[in-house]
Amino acid sequence: MSTAGPLVICYGNDLRGDDGVGPVAAAAMAADVRFADVTVLSAHQLTPELADDVAGASRLVVVDAICDDNPPGTVNVTPIAAETGDSSLTHHVSPGTLLGLVQVLHGSTPAATAVTVSVADLDDDGLTPGVAAAVPHVLDVVAGLVLSGVGVSGA
C-alpha cells in the first residue's frame, strides 16, 4: 500500500494499558471526518516494511505512548530526524530508523513528526483517565499537522 497524501501511524499494544493510546487514537480518527483524506494505520510496532508507505506520503505523523516525567496525558510534539545507526534493533524499528531507511531507499523523506502521550500505567487493560482524556487533543494536534502543515503545540 502507498499513499500520496498524509500518513498517520498510530502504534502500541492495547493490552498494555496506556501503551494502547496509539491504537485508540487511530480508532477515533477513523470516525473523525477531518481524517477522511488521511491514511491512518494502526500498528503494534513500527516495522521496516512500513518504509514504502512512508516514502509515498506527503507528510508523516506517528502517534505513540512515552514514559517520561511529564504528567500523564501530556501531549508532546517532536520532529523526527532520519537516523542511520541503530545497531540494537529487534523486530521493530524506531521512528528515526524507519525514516533513515526511507531516506536511503527513496532518496528523500516526508516531513515527519512524533506525537507522543505521556503515560501513567502500562500493566492494566485500557487507558488511565488522564491519558484517555488526552485523546481528543491528540486528534487536534495530528489534524493540525497533517491538514494545515502547521504544528500545534502540546498541552
Next chain:
Amino acid sequence: MPRSLVIDPVTRIEGHSRITLQLDDAGEVTDAHFAVTQFRGFEKLCQGRPFAEMPSLMARICGICPVSHLIASSKACDGILAVKPPKTGEDLRRLMNLAQIVQSNALSLFHLSSPDLLFGFDADPATRNIVGVAQLNPQLAKDGIYLRKFGQHTIFLLGGKRIHPSWIVPGGVDAPLTADKRDEILAMIPEAYAAIERAMTWYIGNLMSFVEETDVFGSFPSAFMAMVDDKGNVEHYDGRLRVVDADRNLLMEFDGEDYAAHIGETVDDRSFLKPTYLTAFGPEEGVYRVGTLARAIVGNAFGTKRADEALGIFRERFGIAPSSSFHYHYTRLIDVLFCIERMEEHLLQDDILSTRVSAKAEVNNNVGIGVSEAPRGTLIHHYVVDDDGIIQTANLVIATGHNAAAMNRSVRQVAQRYVHGEHISEGMLNRVEAVIRCYDPCLSCSTHAMGQMPLHLQLLRPDGSVVDEVRR
C-alpha cells in the same frame, strides 16, 4: 579458578536473553549457557479459561508469529471438538500459515541477519544494521521489505489484521476468501518470486565469505525433527513428525498427538526456557534441531518445482544432512520460496472460494493436541479440558525450546573458537550472538518481549568483579 563471561542481553533476536561463558584459569571457554531471562507464564494463565478463547489468547504470545499459535491452538481445539475442518477451511488456514512463514523468515534473514552477512562479523555495529544494508545493497533491502509486506498484507487480507488476526477459529476459519482478495494476493506473487530468487542468488554468491563461520556456527552431529506429509515431503500444517539422525537415517516417526511419548522437557534453574530432548536418548544424547534447516534435511523433497530445484543445489553443495546451523540462513530462503509456491497453488484451486469453511460441534474430547510447523520449527499446543470445555492444563512446546540444547552447544563451539582471555572484542561478541540468531529464536514465544534493552556484556573475575565490559 573458573571464571564466567556474561553477555546480557543478546541483541537482534526477539526477546531478552543472556549468554554466560565459563572460562578456565587460562581464559579459555569450557562451557556456555544460553538463558531466557523473562518470565511469561501463559500455560498457567490459560487455566480456567474456556477452550474456545485459546486461539485468540494464544496468538497474543507473540507479535511475530501469532498465526503459528493460532494454527496450533485451533488444531488442538479441533481435537477437543472432535471435528475436521472442511477442506477449504484447512486450505485457508494453510494459506495464512504460509504467508506468516514468508514474512517471519524474511524478517529474520533480511532485517536481522543480513547486516552480519553483508558487512561481516567484525564490522562496526554503527553501520551493521538495516539502514546500512539499504545503503550498501538497496535491492536486498527492498526485497526484504517486499517479502515482509507480501506476507503481512496477505495475512491482513485474510484475517482483517496484520497482527493478531482472530480469523482462524476452532473448526476452521471465520469467513471465506473473496475473489477480489484472492486476485490481490495472486497479483503480488510474481514480484515475491523475483525478490526471493534475487536474494537467493545474492546469498549463494556470498557463501564463500563465510567458510569459517559455516565450520564453527553450530557444526556438530545431532538429530533433526520436522513435519512431513504422506510422501515424506516437507509439510507445514498437518502431517507426522519425523526424526532423523545426523546422517539422515530414520530414528522415529509419529503422530503429533503422541509427542509426549517421544519428547521430554527439562527444567533449567537458570532459564525460563524449557529445553526438550528425545526421550529415547536422554537429555544429553537426545539433542535435536527443528526449523528451516531441519525441514530441508528431514523432508524427502519440498514437492514444488522451484523449491526442489533450490534444495537440489543446496544438497549438491552441502550434502543431504549438513550439520552446520549456519545453513539455517540458506534454508530459510528455500523455505520462503516453497511457501510462495504453495500459496499460489492454493489460490489457484477451484474450491478456494468455497463458503463452507468451518465445522461446528460441542466438546467431545477432554484432550486436544495441535501441531504445526512455525517459521522456527515444530510448535505443539496441548490442552486438557473438563466436560464444560474449561482449560485444566495447557502445555506449549515451542520451537525455541526444541532448539535450546542445540543453541547451547552452538554457543559453546563458537565461543571456544573466538573467545580467548579477558578482553571482549566486537567481533567475538557478535559471533557469539550471531550463532544464536541462526536459529532465529523467538523468546517472546517462551516468555514475552516488552521494551528494549541495550547490549550489556560483562567479563567477571571469580569474585564477581568486572574486568571487562561492553555496552551498545
